Amino acid sequence: xxxxxxxxxxxxxxxxxxCAALFADAGMPAADAHLCAEQLVVADLRGVESHGxxxxxxxxxxxxxxxxxxxxxxxxxxxxxxxxxxxGDNGMGQIVGQAAMALAIAKAREHGEPAxxxxxxxxxxxxxxxxxxxxxxxxxxxxxxxxxxxxxMVPWGGAEAMLGNNxxxxxxxxxxxIPVILDMACSVAARGKILVAAKEGRxxxxxxxxxxxxxxxTDAQEALAGFVAPVGGPKGYALTLTIGLLSTMxxxxxxxxxxxxxxxxxxxxxxxxxxxxxxPISAFESLDTYYARMTKAAAEIRGVRKSPDVERIYxxxxxxxxxxxxxRREGLPLGAQTWRELEDLGRAAGVDATDVVKR
Amino acid sequence: xxxxxxxxxxxxxxxxxxCAALFADAGMPAADAHLCAEQLVVADLRGVESHGxxxxxxxxxxxxxxxxxxxxxxxxxxxxxxxxxxxGDNGMGQIVGQAAMALAIAKAREHGEPAxxxxxxxxxxxxxxxxxxxxxxxxxxxxxxxxxxxxxMVPWGGAEAMLGNNxxxxxxxxxxxIPVILDMACSVAARGKILVAAKEGRxxxxxxxxxxxxxxxTDAQEALAGFVAPVGGPKGYALTLTIGLLSTMxxxxxxxxxxxxxxxxxxxxxxxxxxxxxxPISAFESLDTYYARMTKAAAEIRGVRKSPDVERIYxxxxxxxxxxxxxRREGLPLGAQTWRELEDLGRAAGVDATDVVKR
Numbered sequence: 001x002x003x004x005x006x007x008x009x010x011x012x013x014x015x016x017x018x019c020a021a022l023f024a025d026a027g028m029p030a031a032d033a034h035l036c037a038e039q040l041v042v043a044d045l046r047g048v049e050s051h052g053x054x055x056x057x058x059x060x061x062x063x064x065x066x067x068x069x070x071x072x073x074x075x076x077x078x079x080x081x082x083x084x085x086x087x088g089d090n091g092m093g094q095i096v097g098q099a100a101m102a103l104a105i106a107k108a109r110e111h112g113e114p115a116x117x118x119x120x121x122x123x124x125x126x127x128x129x130x131x132x133x134x135x136x137x138x139x140x141x142x143x144x145x146x147x148x149x150x151x152x153m154v155p156w157g158g159a160e161a162m163l164g165n166n167x168x169x170x171x172x173x174x175x176x177x178i179p180v181i182l183d184m185a186c187s188v189a190a191r192g193k194i195l196v197a198a199k200e201g202r203x204x205x206x207x208x209x210x211x212x213x214x215x216x217x218t219d220a221q222e223a224l225a226g227f228v229a230p231v232g233g234p235k236g237y238a239l240t241l242t243i244g245l246l247s248t249m250x251x252x253x254x255x256x257x258x259x260x261x262x263x264x265x266x267x268x269x270x271x272x273x274x275x276x277x278x279x280p281i282s283a284f285e286s287l288d289t290y291y292a293r294m295t296k297a298a299a300e301i302r303g304v305r306k307s308p309d310v311e312r313i314y315x316x317x318x319x320x321x322x323x324x325x326x327x328r329r330e331g332l333p334l335g336a337q338t339w340r341e342l343e344d345l346g347r348a349a350g351v352d353a354t355d356v357v358k359r
Numbered sequence: 360x361x362x363x364x365x366x367x368x369x370x371x372x373x374x375x376x377x378c379a380a381l382f383a384d385a386g387m388p389a390a391d392a393h394l395c396a397e398q399l400v401v402a403d404l405r406g407v408e409s410h411g412x413x414x415x416x417x418x419x420x421x422x423x424x425x426x427x428x429x430x431x432x433x434x435x436x437x438x439x440x441x442x443x444x445x446x447g448d449n450g451m452g453q454i455v456g457q458a459a460m461a462l463a464i465a466k467a468r469e470h471g472e473p474a475x476x477x478x479x480x481x482x483x484x485x486x487x488x489x490x491x492x493x494x495x496x497x498x499x500x501x502x503x504x505x506x507x508x509x510x511x512m513v514p515w516g517g518a519e520a521m522l523g524n525n526x527x528x529x530x531x532x533x534x535x536x537i538p539v540i541l542d543m544a545c546s547v548a549a550r551g552k553i554l555v556a557a558k559e560g561r562x563x564x565x566x567x568x569x570x571x572x573x574x575x576x577t578d579a580q581e582a583l584a585g586f587v588a589p590v591g592g593p594k595g596y597a598l599t600l601t602i603g604l605l606s607t608m609x610x611x612x613x614x615x616x617x618x619x620x621x622x623x624x625x626x627x628x629x630x631x632x633x634x635x636x637x638x639p640i641s642a643f644e645s646l647d648t649y650y651a652r653m654t655k656a657a658a659e660i661r662g663v664r665k666s667p668d669v670e671r672i673y674x675x676x677x678x679x680x681x682x683x684x685x686x687r688r689e690g691l692p693l694g695a696q697t698w699r700e701l702e703d704l705g706r707a708a709g710v711d712a713t714d715v716v717k718r
Contacts, residue, residue: 082441082472083642113441114636116473118643141605155660157669162659170601172608180604182597231591238541238675241660242529245539246500249531249652250643256659277473283442284477284609293608300521300615301514301600307573310516316597 006200008339009331014356016041018346019053025349026063027070028092036094043127044334045327046320048183050192051127054199054338058263059092059124060345065266068092068123074099082107082115085251090269093125097144101131101276105138108278118250119274124149124262128169129183129317135278136171136179139287143277144169147247147255149262149270152191154227156237162256165191165228166243171317173281175291177298181317186240187228194223199337248273331358366692373715374691375400377705378412384708385422386429387451395453402486403693404686405679407542409549410486413697417622418451418483419704424625427451427482433458441466441474444610449628452484456503460490460635464497467637477610478633483508483621487528488542488676494637495530495538498646502636503528506606506614508621508629511550513586515596518573520586521615524550525602530676532640534650536657540676545599546587553582607632690717 019037024030036059044052062068072091076084084103088096100117107115125131128144135142148164155162167185174180189208197204198220206216209223217223230236248255253273260268281290302313327333334342339357346353378396383389395418403411421427431450435443443462447455459476466474484490487503494501507523514521526544533539548567556563557579565575568582576582589595607614612632619627640649661672686692693701698716705712 078643080472080642081470085643111440113439114473114475116638116643141609154666155663155672157666157672158663159666160664162663170605172601172604180600182601184591184594184597188591231594232543232547234675235543235590238543241539241675242531242541245531245653245656246529249649249656250500250638250640252644252648252652255652255656279475279609281609283439284437284444284475285611289611290608293611293614294604297604297608297614301517304514304517304521305519307516307518307569310573313514313516316593316600 006336007333008336009358010334010339010356011358012041012045012328012332015053015332018342018351018353018356019056021351022056022060022345022349023063025351026060028063029071032092032095035098036092039094039126039130041332042130042324044332045324046127046129047323048127048129048320049196049335050190053334053342054192054196055124055126056345057341062123062262062266063092067266067269072096076103077120081111082113084117086117086119088119088122090121090123093123093146093272093274096122097125097131097274097276098134100274101134101142101144104276104278105135105140108140108280109138112280112283114277114279114283116275116277119276120251120253120271121269122253122272122274123270124272125274127183128167129171129181129320131276132169132171132183133179133181136173136181138278139173139282140278140280141173142169142171143275143279145243145246145275147244147253147259147273148185149272150191151256151259151261152227153187153230153237153240155241156230156234161227163237163240163244164259166240166247168243172294174294174298177295178315178318178321180294180298180315181320183317186230186236186243188231189228191224191228194220194228196335198224200335246275250275365695367695367698368690368717369693369698369715370717371400371404371687371691374412377701377710377712377715378415380710381415381419381704381708382422384710385419387422388430391451391454394457395451398453398485398489400691401489401683403691404683405486405488406682407486407488407679408694409551412693412701414483414485415704416700421482421621421625422451426625426628431455435462436479440470441472443476445476445478447478447481449480449482452482452505452631452633455481456484456490456633456635457493459633460493460501460503463635463637464494464499467499467639468497471639471642473636473638473642475634475636478635479610479612479630480628481612481631481633482629483631484633486542487526488530488540488679490635491528491530491542492538492540495532495540497637498532498641499637499639500532501528501530502634504602504605504634506603506612506618506632507544508631510618510620511586512546512589512596512599513569513573514600515589515593516573518571522596522599522603523618524587525599525606527602531653533653533657536654537674537677537680539653539657539674540679542676545589545595545602547590547595548587550587553579553587557583605634609634
């Protein structure tokens with residue numbers, strides 16, 4: 001496998017253990033630290049670097065300064081048979097999200113009905129696909145919505161950020177195949193990708209963002225000071241608003257002017273909101289019929305006539321799953337700058353990094 | 360109100376009665392005929408002409424030739440406390456959708472829990488917003504998904520239509536205000552806009568369509584021979600696939616190669632699928648808190664600093680609701696060609712059109 005000069009090839013399990021040690025050093029219980037690290041490294045393995053270990057520095061800083069709680073006392077505020085409002089007690093979003101989606105799954109499994117859990121007092125939860133996929137493993141369609149950790153989109157026609165680039169994921173279980181997983185935010189490109197480009201000194205495509213004056217820019221630093229552009233103009237605006245409302249209005253989580261900046265504000269907890277939902281297949285359809293239908297649909301999509309120069313048609317989530325398999329085996333290429341930052345974090349915490357890089 | 364020469368100003372209630380008479384003449388019961396006509400005219404009032412009375416001709420043709428049933432024996436195939444699979448018996452999608460969403464609302468009201476109803480053996484249901492808004496009137500968040508009545512999108516990288524331009528809607532109830540309603544399909548631009556550009560010999564923007572080989576094109580003629588392009592490229596592909604799967608895999612409705620063309624195929628019922636869902640606010644949050652939060656969120660969105668030349672910031676669905684109010688009062692401007700077509704339909708059916716046009 002050929003790796004560009006500006007990347008370092010690391011071992012996925014080694015990196016998980018390393019990041020877990022860093023989280024534990026910041027006060028998280030060992031199991032939570034490992035789960036959190038795993039979610040980040042899995043995002044990197046899937047090629048979703050924007051929600052991977054590039055976020056370690058800010059997460060650790062927020063944990064260390066006490067604006068995220070390393071040992072939250074999460075609890076169910078209220079519940080019905082098929083719903084709950086879940087309070088994350090300002091824990092890491094990855095940990096809160098895992099617990100809240102597990103609760104939705106447990107309710108759906110117990111009663112064989114759809115279940116929805118709204119969440120307050122959480123934090124940035126990483127990649128939405130992780131949570132939706134939890135449901136798919138239980139033969140349920142999984143839905144995960146969250147408000148973003150920064151307002152950097154404008155209402156359509158506006159020149160002031162009032163909306164996050166809010167992501168959501170939907171996962172469909174498959175039999176003997178990779179689940180179909182939509183995981184998208186509402187910008188043309190994730191702000192995390194602009195962040196990675198800025199860190200690595202690269203330019204960005206001209207349609208990813210506008211600067212603070214609303215002018216298109218290819219300068220990643222200028223883009224970070226401005227706003228990311230929504231997919232489909234007013235459609236992307238309506239979609240990110242909808243995801244934001246679903247994530248916050250059912251749990252009293254922060255929205256609009258209440259939303260702080262996860263990078264700039266190290267004093268105030270973010271009160272991030274999520275919404276998790278599951279639809280158990282068996283409530284609607286026999287599992288055999290559902291899986292047969294999905295298999296047929298997937299085969300038809302994959303089998304369509306291809307454009308010139310296109311080698312293969314992928315289902316949503318498939319390219320990521322294949323990349324993850326290959327990177328687990330061959331090693332995960334991390335940006336050199338990202339790796340240096342991780343080494344610095346380990347040095348400061350007395351965590352040994354020598355076993356992470358592949359020889 | 361100034362109306363261009365190529366439009367005819369009609370009275371909304373008169374148009375509803377006229378279209379209802381046409382539907383009744385095609386065999387629909389009076390109440391169903393009126394409901395169906397109302398849904399179409401409301402779409403026109405809201406400025407969503409693509410789902411308005413421009414569809415009368417094809418609907419009537421399908422009813423008359425028996426490929427849509429005017430008097431369906433709709434029934435619940437299976438159900439749990441909070442779910443149902445609903446068989447539309449090949450009725451008009453507007454009628455089937457109304458009944459299925461009403462069932463979801465009734466279940467949610469009875470148990471105070473989220474409810475989802477999947478639908479098979481339906482037809483093109485018009486504007487998704489109508490159904491989502493039904494739930495908003497009951498203090499529930501409403502969700503409506505459907506697969507489209509024609510495949511005219513390609514899987515990303517493909518050169519063969521296998522996906523509809525599938526729409527979905529989400530409605531949030533408001534207190535003393537218009538509900539917030541997202542209603543979007545997954546293409547950058549409607550195919551009708553490409554049709555107009557082709558007629559006028561104009562080029563189209565590069566992100567509207569791909570040619571028959573799946574390559575981006577600015578040639579409107581090439582675009583018409585090809586496929587409409589999804590918003591955000593692979594994101595729009597994943598989104599339209601997701602909406603399609605949600606609408607069909609829980610009800611055994613048609614997907615992929617099974618989908619016929621509602622304009623070309625007058626022999627085979629379409630077996631269109633939908634999914635309706637409702638989240639009762641009170642299961643999660645006190646209604647007072649929810650409405651106060653929504654009112655604050657709406658005020659913040661509407662109040663953001665505006666871009667130069669922007670007069671007003673709208674919430675999703677607001678522009679449509681304001682337009683509908685004005686058109687109910689002032690009259691609805693219909694394209695002259697559409698009106699001539701409606702007159703012809705009335706003449707053939709012996710239905711009087713004289714009271715529809717405003718004096």
